[in-house]
Amino acid sequence: MTVPMETLNPAIVDIGPEGLSVSCTVTGAQLGLSESEDKFEGPLQIHVELEKQDGPIAVTGTLEGTAIRQCVRCLVDYADPLYVSLYAEYLPQTGVTAKPAVAEQGRKKAKRAAQPVEPIEEADEEDELYWFQGDHLDLAPMLREQVILAAPMQPVCREECLGLCSQCGQNLNERRCGCPPEQAPSPFRVLRGRQSKGGNA
Ligand SMILES: [Zn+2]
Numbered sequence: 217m218t219v220p221m222e223t224l225n226p227a228i229v230d231i232g233p234e235g236l237s238v239s240c241t242v243t244g245a246q247l248g249l250s251e252s253e254d255k256f257e258g259p260l261q262i263h264v265e266l267e268k269q270d271g272p273i274a275v276t277g278t279l280e281g282t283a284i285r286q287c288v289r290c291l292v293d294y295a296d297p298l299y300v301s302l303y304a305e306y307l308p309q310t311g312v313t314a315k316p317a318v319a320e321q322g323r324k325k326a327k328r329a330a331q332p333v334e335p336i337e338e339a340d341e342e343d344e345l346y347w348f349q350g351d352h353l354d355l356a357p358m359l360r361e362q363v364i365l366a367a368p369m370q371p372v373c374r375e376e377c378l379g380l381c382s383q384c385g386q387n388l389n390e391r392r393c394g395c396p397p398e399q400a401p402s403p404f405r406v407l408r409g410r411q412s413k414g415g416n417a
Pocket residue numbers: 287288289290291292372373374377378379
């Protein structure tokens with residue numbers, strides 16, 4: 217049994233025939249996340265296995281933590297458990313002439329250009345591809361991307377969140393307000409509401 221390494225920059229020589237385990241705890245800042253993306257409760261737990269065969273170095277594992285997100289309905293911050301399955305491949309970046317994957321991508325793109333109707337299907341594969349220089353891998357850029365990709369476009373604190381009253385702004389999860397119930401949304405109703413508010417002001 218080997219003790220997992222605690223580093224975001226594992227050395228390639230440490231990847232033995234049976235692979236290499238890396239476990240560490242990091243902050244969003246350590247992954248290079250911007251201030252608006254770096255919203256977590258406590259650190260992020262990273263567990264990855266590195267495997268080196270003839271081709272690229274394969275990285276598989278998990279990233280766990282608790283993200284703080286703002287609900288788009290009620291605008292309240294809530295804790296969102298984060299669990300991301302990781303898969304990436306690292307290729308050596310040895311110089312301008314030795315970039316087989318880039319050359320291959322170029323060929324694929326050329327083919328695609330000749331047939332403009334062909335749907336783009338290889339985006340995922342290319343997303344998993346990273347480069348390393350020298351004798352260490354840098355896991356941070358890959359982990360940063362995975363954290364960003366894991367963020368929902370429309371975060372909601374819970375499925376049944378009632379949101380805010382469109383008339384008085386009351387958080388309807390906390391209590392009901394006295395506003396008349398909304399019927400089916402109609403542009404005329406919204407317009408009337410705006411006009412009456414404007415008149416009172
Ligand atoms: Zn909510």
